[in-house]
Structures are given as structure tokens and as C-alpha cells.
Amino acid sequence: MTTAKTINLELKVWRQKGPKDRGKLEIYDAKEISTDMSFLEMLDVVNEQLTLEGKDPIAFDHDCREGICGMCGTVVNGRAHGPEKGTTLCQLHMRHFSDGDTIVIEPWRARAFKVIKDLAVDRSAFDTLIQAGGYVSVNAGGAQDANCIPIPQEVAEKAMDAAACIGCGACVAACPNASAMLFVSAKVSQLALLPQGKPEAAQRALSMVRTMDELGFGNCTNETECEAECPKEISITNIARLNREFFKAGFFSSVE
Numbered sequence: 001m002t003t004a005k006t007i008n009l010e011l012k013v014w015r016q017k018g019p020k021d022r023g024k025l026e027i028y029d030a031k032e033i034s035t036d037m038s039f040l041e042m043l044d045v046v047n048e049q050l051t052l053e054g055k056d057p058i059a060f061d062h063d064c065r066e067g068i069c070g071m072c073g074t075v076v077n078g079r080a081h082g083p084e085k086g087t088t089l090c091q092l093h094m095r096h097f098s099d100g101d102t103i104v105i106e107p108w109r110a111r112a113f114k115v116i117k118d119l120a121v122d123r124s125a126f127d128t129l130i131q132a133g134g135y136v137s138v139n140a141g142g143a144q145d146a147n148c149i150p151i152p153q154e155v156a157e158k159a160m161d162a163a164a165c166i167g168c169g170a171c172v173a174a175c176p177n178a179s180a181m182l183f184v185s186a187k188v189s190q191l192a193l194l195p196q197g198k199p200e201a202a203q204r205a206l207s208m209v210r211t212m213d214e215l216g217f218g219n220c221t222n223e224t225e226c227e228a229e230c231p232k233e234i235s236i237t238n239i240a241r242l243n244r245e246f247f248k249a250g251f252f253s254s255v256e
Contacts, residue, residue, distance in 0.1 A: 010028075011029070014119060023118075028050075039076070067087070110169075110216075129183070129211055132211035158189070171229065175220075176223055179221075206250070
């Protein structure tokens with residue numbers, strides 16, 4: 001039986017008491033961190049030490065810690081969710097860092113994502129986007145009804161690939177314009193490809209893009225950082241599909 005390797009790290013962590021307070025990077029030592037730990041477990045260890053010292057622990061978002069829910073997420077050394085491709089922060093393990101490394105940890109930075117405290121941000125803007133059109137308002141039936149409408153395998157796979165988006169916000173954090181186009185395009189594509197989503201396709205595209213602009217997200221300039229940093233590797237081809245749906249709705253729809 002082998003013993004897990006331990007490493008010592010220097011952390012530069014963004015600390016901010018509230019959305020209206022000025023924040024700054026503070027330095028902490030993370031000592032004897034097992035390389036078997038996840039990144040969030042490492043932060044837990046640091047927080048335990050801060051608590052024992054009577055200091056305020058670092059606030060960060062998390063829930064399932066299984067890479068499923070999208071609640072976790074910080075910018076690690078300039079990369080959303082850290083250096084590993086297709087990996088959420090909670091599934092990033094400390095074996096990918098070396099003894100003596102300095103790690104800079106910051107929150108998502110976007111006008112639409114206000115900092116709540118430290119590394120925790122308010123991502124309810126994504127909820128507002130979904131409310132604007134990321135749904136179908138018809139009864140889709142039960143599981144047994146899934147085979148009643150034949151859907152080509154290629155189309156079903158594209159819809160499932162888009163539906164893999166977990167809404168973590170890494171695309172926004174990675175984009176130099178803080179654009180939400182990858183997130184919106186995934187939700188629009190997921191439904192636009194399927195028969196159940198077509199009746200409201202025009203309204204959905206117009207409403208979600210309009211709401212995205214109102215919330216303060218930036219425009220897409222095809223930098224492709226969003227695709228590179230997305231933990232579910234959502235393709236930017238969905239953005240092309242969103243643009244087609246949006247322009248088609250603008251030209252041929254009577255939706256206001």
C-alpha cells in the first residue's frame with residue numbers, strides 16, 4: 001500500500017467581503033496537501049486552518065462535487081476551472097500541481113455575475129435567461145412516449161451534446177467580452193433541433209438573445225475561449241446555430 005504524496009503550495013486568493021466592497025488578493029500557505037485531494041478539498045483544508053486561527057474562511061460555491069451540477073467554479077491561474085481540459089473545479093485533483101507552486105484563485109469576472117463574497121458569485125442571470133425561453137411549454141409526455149416521435153440519430157446526438165451544458169458560467173468567465181453566447185446557444189440548440197422545441201423556436205431565440213443583452217453580457221467575437229474552457233466541451237457550432245435561429249426569427253417571424 002502506497003502513501004499519498006503531499007505538496008506545499010502558496011495560494012493567492014481573491015478576498016472580498018461583499019459586492020460593494022473592494023477586494024484584493026491575499027496570500028495563504030497550503031501545507032501538506034495530499035495529491036489525492038480535489039481542488040475543493042484543498043480549499044476545505046485551508047479553511048479549517050483559517051477557522052482554527054479565528055479567521056474568516058474563504059467563501060466558494062459547490063454542491064455535488066461530482067462534476068454534475070455546475071455550482072463550483074473559479075479562475076485558477078487565469079483558467080476557468082483550472083488547467084485540465086473538460087474538467088470541473090471539483091474534479092480537478094492536486095496531482096496536477098507541483099510542490100512549491102503558486103496558485104492564483106479568483107472568482108468569475110463579468111458584469112452579469114456580481115461577487116457575493118470572495119470566490120462566490122451570483123449566477124442567477126443564467127436562471128433569468130432560462131426563464132426567457134429555455135423551455136418548452138407543451139406537455140412532452142412521459143418516458144414511455146419518447147419513441148412516439150421518430151428523430152434521426154444524428155439530430156438526437158447533437159441535441160444531447162448541447163444538453164450536456166451544466167450552466168457553470170465558465171464560458172462567460174473565459175470570454176474577454178464576458179459573453180453568454182455558448183450557454184444560450186446550447187440551450188437554444190438543444191430545443192431547436194427537436195420537434196418539441198420547434199413551435200416556440202422563433203420566440204425562444206429572440207427572447208433569450210434580447211434578455212442576454214439586457215443582463216449585461218458581452219457580444220461574441222469568436223475568440224473560442226468558451227469552447228476551450230467549457231468543462232463539458234460544448235462546441236461553438238451551437239453559436240452558429242443560435243445565430244441562424246436568431247436571424248431566421250427576425251426575418252420571418254411576427255414575434256415582437
